[in-house]
Amino acid sequence: MTPPYARRRSSIFGGLLLILVGFLFLIHNLAPGLLHLGHVVRYWPVLLILWGLARLWDYSAARRSGQSAPRTVSGTDLLLILLVLVGVAALVAYDRIHHNMDWQRGFNLFTNSYSFTTTLPTEPVEPSMRIKLSTPRGDINVHPQSSSGLSVVVTKTVHAPSRNEAQKIADATTVSVQRSAAGVEINPRIREGGSEAVSYDASVFPKTSLLASTGHGEVHVTGIQGEISLDAAGHVDVSQTGSNATVNLRRGDAHIHGIDGNVTVNGRGEQLDIGEIRGRVSINGEFYGPIRVLRADKGVSFNSRRTSLAVSAPLGRLDMDSSRLVLSDTPGNVSLETREKDIHFENVQGAVQIFNRNGTVEVRYSLPPRHNIDITNHAGNINLVLPSGSAFSITAVARSGEISSDFRAPSLKVVNQSSSSVLNGTLGSGGPKISLNTTYGTIHIRRAPPAPPVPPPPPPSPKPATGIRN
Amino acid sequence: MSSWRNCNCQQCRIRGLMGPALLITIGVLFLIGEYSAYSFGQLAPIILIVIGVILVAKALASSEGHVGP
Numbered sequence: 001m002t003p004p005y006a007r008r009r010s011s012i013f014g015g016l017l018l019i020l021v022g023f024l025f026l027i028h029n030l031a032p033g034l035l036h037l038g039h040v041v042r043y044w045p046v047l048l049i050l051w052g053l054a055r056l057w058d059y060s061a062a063r064r065s066g067q068s069a070p071r072t073v074s075g076t077d078l079l080l081i082l083l084v085l086v087g088v089a090a091l092v093a094y095d096r097i098h099h100n101m102d103w104q105r106g107f108n109l110f111t112n113s114y115s116f117t118t119t120l121p122t123e124p125v126e127p128s129m130r131i132k133l134s135t136p137r138g139d140i141n142v143h144p145q146s147s148s149g150l151s152v153v154v155t156k157t158v159h160a161p162s163r164n165e166a167q168k169i170a171d172a173t174t175v176s177v178q179r180s181a182a183g184v185e186i187n188p189r190i191r192e193g194g195s196e197a198v199s200y201d202a203s204v205f206p207k208t209s210l211l212a213s214t215g216h217g218e219v220h221v222t223g224i225q226g227e228i229s230l231d232a233a234g235h236v237d238v239s240q241t242g243s244n245a246t247v248n249l250r251r252g253d254a255h256i257h258g259i260d261g262n263v264t265v266n267g268r269g270e271q272l273d274i275g276e277i278r279g280r281v282s283i284n285g286e287f288y289g290p291i292r293v294l295r296a297d298k299g300v301s302f303n304s305r306r307t308s309l310a311v312s313a314p315l316g317r318l319d320m321d322s323s324r325l326v327l328s329d330t331p332g333n334v335s336l337e338t339r340e341k342d343i344h345f346e347n348v349q350g351a352v353q354i355f356n357r358n359g360t361v362e363v364r365y366s367l368p369p370r371h372n373i374d375i376t377n378h379a380g381n382i383n384l385v386l387p388s389g390s391a392f393s394i395t396a397v398a399r400s401g402e403i404s405s406d407f408r409a410p411s412l413k414v415v416n417q418s419s420s421s422v423l424n425g426t427l428g429s430g431g432p433k434i435s436l437n438t439t440y441g442t443i444h445i446r447r448a449p450p451a452p453p454v455p456p457p458p459p460p461s462p463k464p465a466t467g468i469r470n
Numbered sequence: 471m472s473s474w475r476n477c478n479c480q481q482c483r484i485r486g487l488m489g490p491a492l493l494i495t496i497g498v499l500f501l502i503g504e505y506s507a508y509s510f511g512q513l514a515p516i517i518l519i520v521i522g523v524i525l526v527a528k529a530l531a532s533s534e535g536h537v538g539p
Contacts (some may be wrong), residue, residue, distance in 0.1 A: 011529060012525075012526050012529040012530065014522075014525055015521075015522045015523070015524070015525030015526030015527075015528070015529055016522065016526060017522070018518050018519070018521050018522030018525060019518075019519050019522030019523060019526065020522075021515075021518055021522075022515040022516065022517070022518030022519030022520075022521075022522055023515070023519060024515075025514075025515030025518065026513070026515040026516060026519070028515075029511070029512040029513070029514075029515065030508065030512060193504075
């Protein structure tokens with residue numbers, strides 16, 4: 001019999017690495033947009049530190065138990081680190097390619113999918129009634145009809161090994177229609193634990209309001225005049241509606257065009273494409289991007305963990321992704337607080353307030369600014385482009401950086417101190433206050449090339465017959 | 471035959487937990503995937519975390535009384 005002896009300890013590094021990678025992937029999955037390639041590039045040396053600490057611990061543990069010290073650099077550890085880096089890079093690359101990948105489908109290897117379509121009897125509805133369509137799984141499609149009724153075509157999709165079994169399951173899946181004075185409510189009854197999808201294709205009297213909710217699936221709504229509120233996990237498409245629209249997204253994209261009211265988008269997901277909005281656009285949540293807003297007549301507010309943006313007046317264009325934010329054409333005030341983004345503002349006529357870190361900030365004016373500009377950046381440049389003939393009073397401070405200015409006047413002085421550069425003074429009279437602050441970056445104040453005067457933004461054009469994208 | 475099966479030291483006992491713990495985790499994740507807004511695919515990294523925790527616990531445990539190679 002072999003005498004009991006203490007075998008050599010395994011290193012704690014492998015385990016720690018797996019925990020770290022697991023958490024990273026979990027964050028990646030549950031909070032899309034919080035992690036991106038930049039983080040991997042920036043923070044990979046943390047792996048080396050972790051490796052060193054683990055080795056230190058292994059060494060002291062071995063000494064304590066009286067064994068010989070383990071080798072410092074083991075091939076297994078190196079291989080592990082390499083594998084993790086390759087894995088993370090592959091994941092990021094895969095994400096880029098399969099942006100709209102759908103995790104929910106799948107696991108249908110041994111069954112076929114069968115669809116059964118039934119038409120519900122047409123319900124009479126009054127104007128201002130509320131129509132509620134819900135399903136735990138399935139798509140919802142709503143379009144207007146001229147008569148004052150509600151007709152719904154129900155499609156049940158069943159996964160089963162054979163048509164007979166599918167038919168049984170479909171027969172057991174019923175759809176209930178409940179009427180009240182306030183409106184009509186349509187709900188499916190699905191067997192316990194069933195994964196059947198119940199989709200609706202509804203023709204609705206347009207003067208009603210609509211509530212549509214699906215646990216897994218897409219929602220398409222067009223032509224409704226009342227308020228709409230949608231819950232979806234998948235693609236959402238809303239166009240040509242007459243009142244406020246609220247979209248709660250759990251994943252997927254949203255295309256929202258031609259809304260005569262306010263638009264609110266909450267939750268998390270990927271791409272947002274919003275345009276031709278008569279009201280205000282509010283976006284709250286974590287959206288992976290790209291996010292685009294074209295023409296929001298009452299301004300925009302955007303709030304995520306990383307970014308808060310408020311535009312007080314009609315906005316021409318907003319383009320945003322994880323590393324970039326471009327905003328142009330608004331007569332209103334803009335305030336923005338974010339980090340790790342390159343920011344570009346063009347033709348903002350109101351006051352500008354920007355806080356950023358680790359990215360550049362560029363603000364361009366084609367007309368002399370009339371309201372205050374306040375930009376604070378950290379570890380990044382600030383570029384301010386002003387037309388000749390601008391009047392302003394300026395305070396610019398670049399800590400551990402430099403200031404260069406195309407505007408030269410006796411009343412403008414650049415003072416270079418040991419580690420910082422300061423510009424103070426006024427140009428012309430009656431101009432707004434400009435305050436620029438950065439650390440570890442350069443402030444460029446440039447003169448815009450002379451350009452023909454920009455015409456004022458055109459008045460809101462009449463609503464086009466179709467959205468930019470349907 | 472794996473050496474940890476016929477050894478009674480702490481390290482090998484924890485090593486024996488790996489299989490059951492993974493089975494339980496995967497089962498629970500499938501359930502959560504079915505009944506919540508999160509899908510199994512989104513939660514799968516929890517499996518890595520569980521493996522990591524067990525490996526660390528194993529590395530931290532004493533191997534006194536280890537039998538076998």
